[in-house]
Amino acid sequence: MSDLRGQTDDGAELYTEDVSRAYRLAAREEPGPEVDAVVHAAAVRAAGSPSRFPGRRRGAWWGVPMAVAATIVIGVSVAFLASDRPDSVSQLNESQRSLPAPSAAPASAEVPAADAARQIPAPEGETGGQAPVAAAAREARPTRERTTRDQAVPRREQYAGRPPAPASAAAPEAARSMRKTAPEVRSTEENEPLSPEVWLQRIRELRNKGEVAQADESLRAFRRRYPDYPLPADVPLPAQVGK
Amino acid sequence: MEPLRDEELMLRYRDGDASAFDALYGRHRAGLFRFILRQCPSRGEAEEIFQEVWMRLIEARSRYRVEARFSTYLYHIAVNRLIDRSRRKSNAPVPSLDDPDCPESFAVAGAAYDPLRQTAARQEAARVLAALAELPPEQREAFLLHEEGGLSVGEIADVTKVGPETAKSRLRYALQKLRQALGDRDE
Numbered sequence: 001m002s003d004l005r006g007q008t009d010d011g012a013e014l015y016t017e018d019v020s021r022a023y024r025l026a027a028r029e030e031p032g033p034e035v036d037a038v039v040h041a042a043a044v045r046a047a048g049s050p051s052r053f054p055g056r057r058r059g060a061w062w063g064v065p066m067a068v069a070a071t072i073v074i075g076v077s078v079a080f081l082a083s084d085r086p087d088s089v090s091q092l093n094e095s096q097r098s099l100p101a102p103s104a105a106p107a108s109a110e111v112p113a114a115d116a117a118r119q120i121p122a123p124e125g126e127t128g129g130q131a132p133v134a135a136a137a138r139e140a141r142p143t144r145e146r147t148t149r150d151q152a153v154p155r156r157e158q159y160a161g162r163p164p165a166p167a168s169a170a171a172p173e174a175a176r177s178m179r180k181t182a183p184e185v186r187s188t189e190e191n192e193p194l195s196p197e198v199w200l201q202r203i204r205e206l207r208n209k210g211e212v213a214q215a216d217e218s219l220r221a222f223r224r225r226y227p228d229y230p231l232p233a234d235v236p237l238p239a240q241v242g243k
Numbered sequence: 244m245e246p247l248r249d250e251e252l253m254l255r256y257r258d259g260d261a262s263a264f265d266a267l268y269g270r271h272r273a274g275l276f277r278f279i280l281r282q283c284p285s286r287g288e289a290e291e292i293f294q295e296v297w298m299r300l301i302e303a304r305s306r307y308r309v310e311a312r313f314s315t316y317l318y319h320i321a322v323n324r325l326i327d328r329s330r331r332k333s334n335a336p337v338p339s340l341d342d343p344d345c346p347e348s349f350a351v352a353g354a355a356y357d358p359l360r361q362t363a364a365r366q367e368a369a370r371v372l373a374a375l376a377e378l379p380p381e382q383r384e385a386f387l388l389h390e391e392g393g394l395s396v397g398e399i400a401d402v403t404k405v406g407p408e409t410a411k412s413r414l415r416y417a418l419q420k421l422r423q424a425l426g427d428r429d430e
Contacts, residue, residue: 018422018425019371019418019421019422019425020390022367022368022370022371022421022425023368023371023372023375023390023421025364025367025368026367026368026369026371026372027277027368027372027390027391029273029276029277029280029286030272030273030276031272031273031276031290031293032290035290035293035294036268036272038294039268039294039297039298039301040265040268042297042298042301043256043261043264043265043268043297043301044261044264046301046302046304047256047259047260047261047264048259048261
């Protein structure tokens with residue numbers, strides 16, 4: 001198989017072709033075919049095992065299923081949030097409607113979508129911070145049209161306290177609630193009693209305008225509120241007031 | 244096209260190319276087997292160790308790095324396996340020419356059509372193998388590593404964990420005795 005000459009010093013001198021040739025002639029043994037088959041099978045089996053790329057791709061077989069599962073989970077979460085957002089907005093609308101309109105409207109009008117977005121639970125992984133909130137607010141915009149169609153309460157108008165467009169059943173109610181504010185102001189003579197002087201002055205004004213019946217009604221209310229207050233001479237007590 | 248070196252084949256097998264292993268195995272199976280067979284008492288045990296050596300190579304493929312010639316790597320495994328075996332049991336003699344487990348030892352190539360030459364060749368081979376069997380284990384090992392594995396004196400020293408001078412000395416004495424056995428043919 002090899003020539004030792006050139007590889008050793010004095011050892012090469014001892015090597016002859018005869019020794020190598022004689023050994024080659026004698027040495028013809030080989031492993032049996034069954035041994036070859038066993039070794040070959042083991043080698044092929046090992047080459048086909050997952051560990052055939054040491055330190056490079058080991059364990060990567062689960063990468064694709066994991067990516068698919070993660071995509072599904074995220075997609076379902078986003079879809080759920082998107083479908084759930086109008087409900088959150090409607091709940092917010094309801095609570096806004098129940099508030100006294102004149103006092104709440106100006107403040108909330110400055111922060112329309114962002115506030116609504118803050119009430120939407122952030123998806124897992126988006127833990128707090130402004131970016132997820134802003135993202136939720138951005139995502140909420142496409143749903144505004146649907147919210148408007150469904151509830152006829154455009155978010156900005158509602159927060160601003162303006163009467164909503166009468167496009168659905170909820171709109172007239174909201175409009176009524178907003179318009180109610182005027183009669184309520186008029187009835188404050190009884191519900192939120194004015195001072196006697198101011199009240200009497202209003203009665204005078206009503207009489208001067210010729211609204212005698214309304215003036216008498218207001219005077220009767222005054223009397224019920226302040227039964228012992230001496231009436232001035234220019235505000236005569238009608239005949240029925242004392243009854 | 245130049246055939247791939249052993250080391251390149253082993254790297255390919257490490258990366259999952261089973262055909263590279265087949266090429267490696269084809270190059271080294273016979274020489275490695277004879278290297279083991281000459282140091283085992285029976286063919287059956289030689290095949291067992293031979294198989295273990297390749298299994299070790301397969302198992303360790305992921306850690307293979309080209310730090311030496313592949314032959315050195317392979318025969319290093321074989322030497323270690325033989326040492327393990329000799330530790331488990333007393334060192335048995337190498338198979339003799341009369342060993343029925345090694346009938347092919349007498350199949351001398353190139354002399355099939357000349358009975359006289361065949362007979363002479365068989366006698367010469369028998370003397371070489373007999374002389375080889377009589378060598379001290381270290382000298383026999385050194386000769387076989389060179390003859391079957393193609394290892395240089397330095398590589399023999401690495402595999403057998405001795406100094407280069409010791410390896411050279413072992414090889415020199417082995418050659419002297421083998422040549423002497425061949426010279427005895429006319430006696």
